[in-house]
Amino acid sequence: MDEQTVFSMPRIGDPAPEFKAVTTQGNINFPSDYKGSWAILFSHPADFTPVCTSEFMAFASLEKQFNEANCKLVGLSVDGLYSHIAWLRTIKEKIEYKGMKDIEVNFPLIEDIKMDVARKYGMIQPNEDTTKAVRAVFYVDPKGIIRTIIYYPLSLGRNFDELYRVLIALQTADAFNIATPADWRPGDDVIVPTAGSCGTAKERMDSKDPDVHCLDWFFCLKKLDKETVLKKVLKK
Numbered sequence: 001m002d003e004q005t006v007f008s009m010p011r012i013g014d015p016a017p018e019f020k021a022v023t024t025q026g027n028i029n030f031p032s033d034y035k036g037s038w039a040i041l042f043s044h045p046a047d048f049t050p051v052c053t054s055e056f057m058a059f060a061s062l063e064k065q066f067n068e069a070n071c072k073l074v075g076l077s078v079d080g081l082y083s084h085i086a087w088l089r090t091i092k093e094k095i096e097y098k099g100m101k102d103i104e105v106n107f108p109l110i111e112d113i114k115m116d117v118a119r120k121y122g123m124i125q126p127n128e129d130t131t132k133a134v135r136a137v138f139y140v141d142p143k144g145i146i147r148t149i150i151y152y153p154l155s156l157g158r159n160f161d162e163l164y165r166v167l168i169a170l171q172t173a174d175a176f177n178i179a180t181p182a183d184w185r186p187g188d189d190v191i192v193p194t195a196g197s198c199g200t201a202k203e204r205m206d207s208k209d210p211d212v213h214c215l216d217w218f219f220c221l222k223k224l225d226k227e228t229v230l231k232k233v234l235k236k
């Protein structure tokens with residue numbers, strides 16, 4: 001394996017690298033099995049470790065919420081299938097944490113003993129750990145394009161509220177051709193693009209649209225109510 005393959009890092013806007021894998025839910029072909037829906041491919045360092053256990057419990061209890069936003073979850077670590085199965089069974093049978101118990105993980109967890117997938121996705125970051133994947137999160141859209149990448153180190157458990165917020169913000173930006181400002185949540189004002197479809201800076205500043213207001217020529221906001229966002233994204 002050459003240096004390029006060992007340390008390849010897919011980027012935002014790239015097609016998600018293709019792979020076939022064995023998982024706790026059978027074989028998968030990524031991303032083609034997921035065409036038409038969003039997918040979150042995420043890695044964790046190791047089975048039977050505490051931070052990862054807390055994350056899997058959090059993700060499994062939110063799976064329905066992600067599915068309702070047309071998003072499927074796929075986990076990965078460089079452990080083998082039998083380790084995955086034993087760990088997920090232990091979680092279900094024994095672990096009670098922050099009100100979560102009897103948690104069943106129904107999304108696929110990829111075995112990647114040879115680190116083929118982890119290397120393809122830049123999940124092995126040798127200065128953090130040479131034998132474990134970091135906590136990577138790849139958002140892949142319904143066309144198989146990587147839209148967001150988030151990396152966390154081994155010691156830091158992910159914020160699942162943020163992972164969900166990112167999914168909804170990406171879908172909202174696509175559906176309404178807008179951008180979302182810092183800390184945006186459904187119901188907050190959104191940012192009107194400053195180039196192309198919305199006319200010149202002067203036209204935007206002079207807009208008679210009561211839902212648009214500009215802080216300056218380069219920073220225009222528009223109301224987008226929560227109900228409209230959720231109706232589009234969650235089909236509610």
Ligand code: BEZ
Pocket residue numbers: 045046049050051052053132154155
């Ligand atoms: C954990 O999930 O607890 C963990 C895994 C690998 C290194 C450090 C912590």
